[in-house]
Amino acid sequence: MALKVTTELLDGCVLGVLSNDDYYGYALTQKIQESISVSSSTIYPVMRRLKKQGLVTVYDSPYQGRNRRYYKITDDGKNELKQIIFNWKEFQNNINKLMGDE
Amino acid sequence: MDQYLEELRKYLSKYNSEDAESALEFYTDYLTDGPFSTYEDCVNDLGTPKFLTRKIMAEQSIKRNKDSKKSRENMKTIWLVILGICSTPITIPLAVMFFVFFVIMPLVIFISIFAVLLSVFLSGIAFIIGGLRFDLQTILMFIGAGLVAISVSTILFCGLFWISAKTITGIKKLFIWAYGKIGKRKGDK
Numbered sequence: 137m138a139l140k141v142t143t144e145l146l147d148g149c150v151l152g153v154l155s156n157d158d159y160y161g162y163a164l165t166q167k168i169q170e171s172i173s174v175s176s177s178t179i180y181p182v183m184r185r186l187k188k189q190g191l192v193t194v195y196d197s198p199y200q201g202r203n204r205r206y207y208k209i210t211d212d213g214k215n216e217l218k219q220i221i222f223n224w225k226e227f228q229n230n231i232n233k234l235m236g237d238e
Numbered sequence: 239m240d241q242y243l244e245e246l247r248k249y250l251s252k253y254n255s256e257d258a259e260s261a262l263e264f265y266t267d268y269l270t271d272g273p274f275s276t277y278e279d280c281v282n283d284l285g286t287p288k289f290l291t292r293k294i295m296a297e298q299s300i301k302r303n304k305d306s307k308k309s310r311e312n313m314k315t316i317w318l319v320i321l322g323i324c325s326t327p328i329t330i331p332l333a334v335m336f337f338v339f340f341v342i343m344p345l346v347i348f349i350s351i352f353a354v355l356l357s358v359f360l361s362g363i364a365f366i367i368g369g370l371r372f373d374l375q376t377i378l379m380f381i382g383a384g385l386v387a388i389s390v391s392t393i394l395f396c397g398l399f400w401i402s403a404k405t406i407t408g409i410k411k412l413f414i415w416a417y418g419k420i421g422k423r424k425g426d427k
Contacts, residue, residue, distance in 0.1 A: 160267065160271060161264055161267050161268045161271065162267070162268050162271035162272045163271070165268070166272075175285075176268075176283045176284050177284050177285055177289075177290055177293050178293075180261060180264050180265070180268075180294065181293070181294065183264070184257070184260070184261075202270070204267060204271070205263070205264070205267055
């Protein structure tokens with residue numbers, strides 16, 4: 137995809153993915169990169185921000201003799217996701233109106 | 239992979255904060271879970287350890303600035319941004335060169351040609367008016383010469399504006415292209 141994804145949309149994408157299931161860092165990055173082209177190094181800052189805002193929490197789960205860190209969406213995160221989806225739909229409608237929806 | 243993480247640890251350790259520790263934890267996890275065995279694999283995905291550290295710390299400082307407005311933090315951010323700019327050493331001279339070649343030079347050329355054409359146009363008018371005080375033959379000659387000067391300069395004016403418009407469009411495209419190039423270089427991977 138040629139268009140740039142803004143920070144808020146990237147937050148929304150991550151929260152959206154986490155609203156279906158808990159993910160660990162690598163799998164989450166893969167999941168996001170399946171659909172949009174963002175570099176791997178952008179995901180960590182997003183996770184740190186979401187964590188600081190209390191939109192996601194982390195927990196460790198043992199995997200092959202070590203602890204793997206999983207990310208889980210919080211209730212605040214779910215509300216934030218709703219808000220981002222609402223904003224996105226409005227944005228999408230307005231852009232479609234201007235460009236002509238095929 | 240271990241070598242990559244070791245270098246990342248070394249770069250992050252200069253910052254000496256708990257955030258550096260959590261970043262290192264994240265990337266240790268990330269690289270262990272992913273199919274990254276060699277140092278090159280890691281660099282291909284995340285960039286060099288130096289680049290990655292800069293990315294982690296730069297975003298950190300900008301974010302912190304929103305929370306607190308300590309001048310020390312501000313200075314740190316400014317330094318990090320300057321470092322970022324310096325990491326692409328050709329950016330500054332390139333920008334200056336672009337500005338001189340594609341903004342100042344065309345402007346100077348345009349103004350000088352415009353001035354020459356304007357003087358031809360005005361002298362045409364002066365010819366016609368000035369010629370009026372002589373006998374009929376001379377008046378006709380002056381009017382003829384004046385009209386030739388006015389029409390030639392008018393045609394050249396049109397040409398000048400046409401060429402200027404084309405040039406401006408061309409320069410604009412060039413700038414957009416150059417910006418994209420530099421942006422990409424500064425950006426990821």
